[in-house]
C-alpha cells in the first residue's frame with residue numbers, strides 16, 4: 001500500500017511517497033481502507049520536528065474509511081463498517097490500523113469526506129466551546145483565524161450558543177466566509193490593529209479569546225479580555241508563544257490562560273462518543289456546515305502542506321488515497 005512518510009524532519013519536501021506492507025491489526029485493533037484523510041496543522045508540527053516522532057513516520061491523524069479486518073477481541077466494529085477517527089498517527093495512507101475503541105461509526109447521511117473533515121477540527125471546536133471556556137448566551141468572544149478549519153466550525157458553535165462573535169482573518173475573501181459562518185464582527189488583522197478595534201466595539205472587554213495563531217497574536221489577545229476573562233491558547237500557526245511571566249495575568253485583571261489539547265477532551269470512550277456524535281449528527285442534519293473545497297490526491301500531500309502554511313486555504317484540506 002502507498003503511504004506518505006517522513007524520513008527526516010523539514011519543509012514539505014520531506015514528505016515521501018513510499019510502498020509499505022499492508023499493516024496487520026493486532027488484538028483490539030481494526031484495519032481500515034481509507035477513503036479520505038484530514039490534513040491538520042498538527043501534521044506540519046510533526047513534519048517540522050516541533051513535535052517529536054520516531055522516524056520513519058507516517059504522517060496524518062484523522063481519517064474515514066471501511067473496516068476490512070479486525071484483530072482478536074474486537075467487538076465494537078466489524079468488517080464493512082463505515083468508521084472515522086482521529087488522534088492515531090498513520091492516516092496519510094491507503095490502509096491504516098487503529099484501536100477499535102477509537103473508531104466511531106459514521107451516520108448514513110454523512111459522507112466519508114465529511115467525516116474525515118469533521119473529526120479533528122469539529123471535536124476541537126466542540127470541546128473549546130462547550131468545555132474549555134463554556135460559552136454562555138450573551139458572551140462576547142474572539143476567534144482568531146476565523147476562516148480556518150477550526151475557526152469556521154467554532155464560529156458556528158459559538159453563535160448557536162448565543163455569543164457575540166468577533167473573528168480575525170487575513171483577506172477579504174476569508175472575511176466573507178467568516179461572516180457567512182455567523183461572525184458578527186470580522187477584523188482583517190493583517191491590515192488593522194485588532195485589539196484597538198475590539199476595545200472600541202466591546203468596551204467592557206471580552207469573556208474569552210480562542211487563539212490558535214499564537215506568537216503574533218498572544219499579547220493583544222490578553223489585552224482585549226475583561227477582568228477574569230479567559231485566554232484559550234490552542235495552537236501556534238504563526239509560531240510558538242515565548243515564555244511568559246504569570247504576574248502579567250494579575251496586572252491585566254486576574255485573567256485565566258489555558259493551553260488545551262483535543263486528546264484530553266476525548267480520552268474516555270464516553271467523551272469521544274459524546275463529541276463525535278454531536279459533530280457528525282449536526283453535519284447530518286445540516287446545522288453544522290463544513291467547507292471541503294481543498295482535496296488533493298495522497299501523492300500531493302506536500303502541495304497540501306504548502307497551501308495550508310501559505311495561508312491561502314479556508315476550511316478543511318483532505319487527501320484522497
Ligand code: NDP
Pocket residue numbers: 039040041042120121124145146147148149150151168169170171174212213216234235236237238239260261262263308309310311312313314315
Ligand atoms: P487553519 O485552517 O486555521 O489554518 C491556519 C490559519 O492560521 C491560516 O489559514 C491563517 O489564517 C492563520 N495564520 C495566522 N498566522 C499564520 C502564519 N504565520 N502562518 C500560517 N497561518 C497563519 O488550521 P486548522 O484549523 O487545521 O488549525 C488551526 C489551529 O488550531 C492550528 O494552530 C492547530 O495547531 C490548532 N489546533 C489545535 C488543537 C488542539 O486541540 N489544541 C486541535 C486542532 C487544531 P488567516 O490567513 O486568516 O490569518
